[in-house]
Amino acid sequence: MSEEWSGHALNTLSRAGFRRGGARQAVIRALADHGCAVTVFDLEKDLRSRGTEVGRASIYRALDQLEKLDLVHRLEIDKQMASFERVEPDGEHHHHLVCDRCGRVAPFADPGLERAIGKACRDSDFEVQNHDVMLRGLCSNCA
Amino acid sequence: MSEEWSGHALNTLSRAGFRRGGARQAVIRALADHGCAVTVFDLEKDLRSRGTEVGRASIYRALDQLEKLDLVHRLEIDKQMASFERVEPDGEHHHHLVCDRCGRVAPFADPGLERAIGKACRDSDFEVQNHDVMLRGLCSNCA
DNA sequence: ATCTTTGCAAAATGTTTGCATTGGT
DNA sequence: ACCAATGCAAACATTTTGCAAAGAT
Numbered sequence A, B: 001m002s003e004e005w006s007g008h009a010l011n012t013l014s015r016a017g018f019r020r021g022g023a024r025q026a027v028i029r030a031l032a033d034h035g036c037a038v039t040v041f042d043l044e045k046d047l048r049s050r051g052t053e054v055g056r057a058s059i060y061r062a063l064d065q066l067e068k069l070d071l072v073h074r075l076e077i078d079k080q081m082a083s084f085e086r087v088e089p090d091g092e093h094h095h096h097l098v099c100d101r102c103g104r105v106a107p108f109a110d111p112g113l114e115r116a117i118g119k120a121c122r123d124s125d126f127e128v129q130n131h132d133v134m135l136r137g138l139c140s141n142c143a
Numbered sequence C: 001a002t003c004t005t006t007g008c009a010a011a012a013t014g015t016t017t018g019c020a021t022t023g024g025t
Numbered sequence D: 001a002c003c004a005a006t007g008c009a010a011a012c013a014t015t016t017t018g019c020a021a022a023g024a025t
Helices: A003-015 A022-032 A040-049 A056-068 A111-123 B003-015 B022-032 B040-049 B056-068 B111-123
Strands: A072-075 A083-086 A095-099 A105-108 A127-138 B072-075 B083-086 B095-099 B105-108 B127-138
Touching: A003 A022, A003 A056, A022 A040, A022 A056, A022 A083, A040 A056, A040 A083, A056 A072, A056 A083, A072 A127, A111 A127, A111 B111, A111 B127, A127 B111, B003 B022, B003 B056, B022 B040, B022 B056, B022 B083, B040 B056, B040 B083, B056 B072, B056 B083, B072 B127, B111 B127
Parallel strands: A095 A127, B095 B127
Antiparallel strands: A072 A083, A095 A105, A127 B127, B072 B083, B095 B105
């Protein structure tokens, strides 16, 4: 779990004029425990299992605010439901391998890929702010 | 518009034991007109504007079948709604630049990026079947 | 004391399903 | 004639919104 990230998140929220409500802090604590993408459902389950009841609406609201402040990143990994993951303050990040059979999500990092993406961004006429790479197929168990 | 792709799609469907219903053919015709991702809404609008009324359920069913046969590719470009695009039989493909302000979607292709992705796939222990790269930011008009 | 945050319930939205009817082969 | 495909309406699932009550500063 990332103390560093939660501190950063709470500070950024304060600076943006938000108060430290219980629901928001609970969501941050739960996200800090996940190094990779979590669905809103799993997040809610986590919160419940640690004894923190948080209304679903508050979860969505917190995630929205965190996303706007670039503290979390939204991913559509599952067709059904949104997933979110922490954005590391130092810019470190990974991408995702998704198994279409069992749904397993595995993170991976690849410097060569990052370089190629950097070049593609520079070649484009967009001002690219972030990027996602998703590799889909079968995991080693399902293949 | 891609005659080649529609022919390929219709053949593949036949071979898979599907009949040539009117709705399905209309969806294929509409997809053939779009070289890049279209939302289900735009697809429905297109169908309506060319005088073909197709029930929304039939559109979703057709897209589902086409996706299972790997004739179209589903993308979550828009948070709200699914998008789809043709899969070219020759394997040619592109990726997407998405403007977070105005929603514009621009396709781009980059051989260096493809090579880096190919390597990442080989390095993984997944059997990767397809991949998506999405670059998000501001387009030249919005920046 | 003030203004934000929360939870609930209700609404909104996109997608899927059941079923009677139509249409393809 | 048979079985698949379609359209409609209803069901569903997720996400958003309105509002009164609770909480933070």
